[in-house]
Amino acid sequence: MTLRPDVLAAILGMALATYLCRAGGYALLRATRPPPFVEAMLRHMPGCIFVAFLAPTLAGTGPTGWVAAAVVLATQAAFRRLAVSIAVGVAALWLLQGGA
Amino acid sequence: MGLRAGPHRARSPRVTEPSSSVGFTLAGFRRGVRAAMAIAVGLAPFGLVIGMVSDSKGLSLLEAWVMSALVFAGTAQLVALEIWADPAPILGATLACLVINLRMAPMGAALAPILDRLHGIRLWGTLAVLVDNAFALTVAEMRQGRRDGAFLLGAALAMWVNWMVMVTIGHSFGAMVRLPPGHPVFFAATAALLALMVQIWRGPRQDLAPWILAGAVALLVSRGLGLGAPWPVLAGAFAGAALGAAIDRRRKMDAANR
Numbered sequence: 630m631t632l633r634p635d636v637l638a639a640i641l642g643m644a645l646a647t648y649l650c651r652a653g654g655y656a657l658l659r660a661t662r663p664p665p666f667v668e669a670m671l672r673h674m675p676g677c678i679f680v681a682f683l684a685p686t687l688a689g690t691g692p693t694g695w696v697a698a699a700v701v702l703a704t705q706a707a708f709r710r711l712a713v714s715i716a717v718g719v720a721a722l723w724l725l726q727g728g729a
Numbered sequence: 730m731g732l733r734a735g736p737h738r739a740r741s742p743r744v745t746e747p748s749s750s751v752g753f754t755l756a757g758f759r760r761g762v763r764a765a766m767a768i769a770v771g772l773a774p775f776g777l778v779i780g781m782v783s784d785s786k787g788l789s790l791l792e793a794w795v796m797s798a799l800v801f802a803g804t805a806q807l808v809a810l811e812i813w814a815d816p817a818p819i820l821g822a823t824l825a826c827l828v829i830n831l832r833m834a835p836m837g838a839a840l841a842p843i844l845d846r847l848h849g850i851r852l853w854g855t856l857a858v859l860v861d862n863a864f865a866l867t868v869a870e871m872r873q874g875r876r877d878g879a880f881l882l883g884a885a886l887a888m889w890v891n892w893m894v895m896v897t898i899g900h901s902f903g904a905m906v907r908l909p910p911g912h913p914v915f916f917a918a919t920a921a922l923l924a925l926m927v928q929i930w931r932g933p934r935q936d937l938a939p940w941i942l943a944g945a946v947a948l949l950v951s952r953g954l955g956l957g958a959p960w961p962v963l964a965g966a967f968a969g970a971a972l973g974a975a976i977d978r979r980r981k982m983d984a985a986n987r
Contacts, residue, residue: 630791635816637795642823643809644799647830652856654834655844666974673939673973674839674966675868676929678832679922680940681947681965682861686919688948694916701920705927714927715771718920723913 697722752846753879761883764866769891771921772862774914775803776892779810780899786813790900797896801858801889803918804958805829831959835966836864840881843871847878858885865925872931938976943969 663671687698701718705711776797783793788810800806808829809822837844837856844852855878863885870880908914930936947965950956 631789632791632795633817635819636788636792639809639817639819639822640792640796640799642819643796643805643826646823646827647800647802647805647833648857650827650830650833651837651859652853653837655837655841655856657834658838658841659845666978669974669977670967670970671835671839671841672977673936673970674835675865676926676931676936677939677943677969677973678835678839678962678966679861679865679926679929680943680969681962682832683919683922683926684944684947684965685951685961688952690916690919694919697913697916698919698923701923702927705924709928711767711921711924711928712770714924715768715917715920718923719913719917722916726913 693722693725696725752843752876753851754877755879757877757879758883761880762887765863765884765887768862768921771917772888772891773895775918776895777899777903778915779803779806780896781903782807782810784900784903786810790897793896793900794893797893800826801860801892802826802830829958832962833859840864840867843867843876843878843881846876851878855882858882858889860885860888862921862925863888865922865929869928939969939973942972
């Protein structure tokens with residue numbers, strides 16, 4: 630159970646950078662009341678962040694990943710149970726890959 | 730909370746804005762914890778991977794704990810561990826976190842309707858544990874008219890506990906499990922975000938065009954321009970959101986002129 634000083638320094642740098650990202654966007658918003666167009670953008674931001682995050686990931690998985698993704702979306706739309714949708718999606722991908 | 734409680738009642742149309750100005754309740758905290766439990770299964774594999782990779786890069790269990798507890802951001806930790814060296818890459822790891830977690834800055838800003846009601850440690854402490862999945866759950870909560878910052882804190886802390894447990898298991902037993910990188914179990918993290926997108930979807934009139942543009946721009950930047958994180962997600966998110974805001978403004982002007 631060691632904690633080397635260089636490792637600790639790297640971890641503290643990582644933690645500080647990450648906190649700046651977490652708090653910085655809101656701190657900026659709180660300090661400067663934004664124009665209405667920016668406020669409208671922020672209402673659209675959540676969904677767009679996730680689409681933009683997932684699109685390149687899914688593009689890299691190929692057709693089996695796309696089918697599994699569609700299964701997750703359909704399951705969630707039908708049953709609205711997150712844990713079920715996740716499990717069904719993983720199972721679908723496992724079957725599509727030949728159950729190895 | 731009583732009747733309104735429970736993640737599976739969440740879509741009840743009878744939810745109303747809380748009457749008081751209290752934006753931080755124990756009931757909200759509990760609701761957040763329960764909501765996070767529902768997707769714990771989706772987050773667990775990522776924590777396992779971080780624990781396993783930390784071990785293989787020579788980090789002690791204590792070091793893996795300190796990193797995961799303070800940073801609590803899977804993708805950024807994974808990238809930092811990829812470039813890990815001896816001595817530890819202080820500048821490289823810090824920059825990796827800054828670049829990859831930049832996507833969280835607009836998340837915090839988008840939670841303004843909830844965060845504006847908080848001050849001091851409740852505000853800046855809750856922001857310290859903000860993560861993608863807790864953000865998505867909170868947006869879904871917010872769109873049902875609830876404004877409780879403790880929901881975000883409860884969801885994020887529950888995910889933090891899950892995270893620490895899975896990192897510990899991965900670090901301690903990772904060498905025995907040996908899951909190959911492409912194993913379907915790692916799809917769980919993607920599946921969790923996909924399922925949450927269904928919860929955030931407000932219908933084609935509001936979301937269809939902005940979401941298509943966000944995805945197209947992200948693909949263009951990552952595939953076409955070959956840029957890595959955070960540029961695809963930032964470019965896609967800002968393009969989609971700007972289109973959504975422009976459409977909203979056009980509709981408002983049309984309605985005013987009618």
